Amino acid sequence: xxxxxxxxxxxxxxxxxxxxxxxxxxxxxxxxxxxxxxxxxxxxxxxxxxxxxxxxxxxxxxxxxxxxxxxxxxxxxxxxxxxxxxxxxxxxxxxxxxxxxxxxxxxxxxxxxxxxxxxxxxxxxxxxxxxxxxxxxxxxxxxxxxxxxxxxxxxxxxxxxxxxxxxxxxxxxxxxxxxxxxxxxxx
Numbered sequence: 675x676x677x678x679x680x681x682x683x684x685x686x687x688x689x690x691x692x693x694x695x696x697x698x699x700x701x702x703x704x705x706x707x708x709x710x711x712x713x714x715x716x717x718x719x720x721x722x723x724x725x726x727x728x729x730x731x732x733x734x735x736x737x738x739x740x741x742x743x744x745x746x747x748x749x750x751x752x753x754x755x756x757x758x759x760x761x762x763x764x765x766x767x768x769x770x771x772x773x774x775x776x777x778x779x780x781x782x783x784x785x786x787x788x789x790x791x792x793x794x795x796x797x798x799x800x801x802x803x804x805x806x807x808x809x810x811x812x813x814x815x816x817x818x819x820x821x822x823x824x825x826x827x828x829x830x831x832x833x834x835x836x837x838x839x840x841x842x843x844x845x846x847x848x849x850x851x852x853x854x855x856x857x858x859x860x861x
Contacts, residue, residue, distance in 0.1 A: 676700040677858055678715040680708075682723030682734055682752055685799075689840040690719050690750065693851045706735030710743055717746040717831075717858030720753025722799070722838060746831035746858045754804060754825070754834030761808030761827070768803040768820065775843060778823045780815045786826065786833050787814065788853050790846040796823070796837035797844045803836055831857050 679691045681703050694701040704713065718740055723733075737756050741747060749757040755765035776798045780787045804822040807813060811834075815824035826833045833854065839847035 675717075675855070675859055676702075676715045677717040677719060677855065678713060679703045679719045679721055680706050680735075680737070680740065680753070682706055682721045682737075684722035684751065686838055686840050687721040687723075690721055693840050693848060694719070694855070696848070697852060697855055699855055706733075706737060708736070710736065710739045713740075713743070715745065717748070717854065718743075719854075720747060720749040720756065722751030722753060741832065744830075746854065747833070748854045749832075749834040750838060750840070751799070751836060752802070754836055755802055757827075757832060757834045758804040758806075758808055758811065758822070758825070761811050763808030763811060764805040766802055766805060768801060776817050776819065776823075776837065778815045778817045778837065780824075782812065782814045784814050784826060785857060786824065786850060786853050789849050794845040795843070796839070796847075797841045798837050804834070 677694055677699050681687050691701050691703050734756050741760055758765050775795050778796050780792050803820050807825055810828050811825050812828050813825050817823050823836045839850040
């Protein structure tokens with residue numbers, strides 16, 4: 675199995691790659707301008723990144739095309755914001771930008787949150803956030819300061835996380851990655 679990490683300029687892109695390697699998954703970090711025809715992965719992680727979703731969406735390269743590949747996708751931070759907008763939702767400046775530990779509440783266990791508690795601590799680092807979910811997207815987790823912490827597409831294996839599961843401060847982050855890996859193997 676192979677899961678590539680699409681580099682959107684995030685400070686923790688290498689950590690996402692390292693978690694996948696820790697789970698013994700073949701993985702490469704690829705540019706967000708990579709031609710989808712050149713990608714032979716069973717799944718993609720859309721990394722977080724420096725671009726603001728409101729003003730610098732074009733810096734997220736060919737992400738539209740990746741979302742049309744029919745493979746499982748996990749969007750993190752700006753990757754999740756991009757997914758929400760792609761499906762008709764809204765993302766933009768957060769009323770309360772978050773940096774550090776936040777407690778989330780899982781409202782729908784779904785396959786991404788198997789073997790996690792209903793409430794746990796995650797690590798945040800964002801100025802923008804998903805403000806409303808688009809067509810076919812379902813809320814999975816929320817927090818007091820950010821309504822949309824996690825979501826999924828109801829018909830496709832496409833997921834978004836506002837928080838960063840790849841950092842050690844996020845409880846159950848490796849479990850979330852492990853659950854995504856399982857979904858990539860069930861195609």
